[in-house]
Amino acid sequence: MSFILRAFSKGADGVFIGACHLSECNYITHGNYHTLNMVLLLRKIIGHIGINPERLKMAFMSGAEANLFAENVNAFVKTIKELGPLGKPEGLDAKALQFKLETVTELIPYIRLVERERLRAPVMSEEDYYRFFASDELDKLFNQTIVEKLAISQIIALLREKPLSTAEIAQLLGLSPSEVSKCLTTSSRQRLVRYDEQEKRYAIA
Numbered sequence: 001m002s003f004i005l006r007a008f009s010k011g012a013d014g015v016f017i018g019a020c021h022l023s024e025c026n027y028i029t030h031g032n033y034h035t036l037n038m039v040l041l042l043r044k045i046i047g048h049i050g051i052n053p054e055r056l057k058m059a060f061m062s063g064a065e066a067n068l069f070a071e072n073v074n075a076f077v078k079t080i081k082e083l084g085p086l087g088k089p090e091g092l093d094a095k096a097l098q099f100k101l102e103t104v105t106e107l108i109p110y111i112r113l114v115e116r117e118r119l120r121a122p123v124m125s126e127e128d129y130y131r132f133f134a135s136d137e138l139d140k141l142f143n144q145t146i147v148e149k150l151a152i153s154q155i156i157a158l159l160r161e162k163p164l165s166t167a168e169i170a171q172l173l174g175l176s177p178s179e180v181s182k183c184l185t186t187s188s189r190q191r192l193v194r195y196d197e198q199e200k201r202y203a204i205a
Contacts, residue, residue: 001042001108004056008046009101014080016073017058022126024062032060033123040133041115044142048150049100050090054079060126103153114145151175152183152192156204159193163201 004015017039025031036058043053057079059072083089087097104111118141121132132138154173158164164172170180184202187193194205 001038001111002105004039004042005101005105005108008051008055008086009098009105011086013083013086014055014057014076016076017056018069018072019058019060021060021062030123034120036126036129037120038115040129041111041119044133044138045104045111045146045150048142048147049104050092051086051097051100052083052090055083055086099154099157103150103157106157107149107153110149111146118145148183148186151179152187155180155183155187156192159202159204163196163199163203165201169202 004017007015017035019032019035020026022032022036039056039058043056046056047053057072057076059076061068061072087094090097092100119138121129124132151173155169158169158172166177166180166184169175169184170177173180184193188195188205191205193202195201196203
């Protein structure tokens with residue numbers, strides 16, 4: 001995940017991952033299954049932060065299938081050209097884009113742990129993986145494990161720069177004041193942030 005996020009942070013408009021056919025990984029029996037699971041989870045995460053998930057693609061082929069490789073790459077390049085430069089069609093300026101990518105990157109150790117324990121699908125077909133990651137069940141798990149944690153990470157990043165009120169944080173992140181309050185309550189309980197009575201704003205603890 002860190003390699004993919006680094007590529008986007010360095011200005012790549014899209015990331016293409018080529019892998020051996022499922023069940024044909026030479027190094028780890030289920031290595032390409034685990035990679036597909038992680039890629040689909042990351043597509044969901046970047047979609048949540050406002051980046052078109054079509055900018056990340058994984059395709060399966062063998063080393064002998066040069067034509068298939070060329071077809072997949074050409075189709076992906078066409079998609080990226082149609083989407084345009086990273087951030088522009090999504091309405092994200094360079095600073096906002098970098099901020100969102102950095103906050104996700106900081107969460108990678110947590111995301112990997114959650115993926116392994118709660119968001120890893122059993123070994124199945126490629127189509128079933130895509131179906132699972134589009135399911136209501138996965139959406140519920142995603143909201144429970146990733147969404148609030150990501151919001152807290154973004155809030156902490158903002159408060160590192162300066163103290164902010166609930167309303168100011170909500171406006172900067174595009175969240176409702178109630179969502180921000182919930183995250184601040186959790187963060188206060190964990191002693192990550194504190195309320196400054198004098199300034200009437202939250203600050204890093």
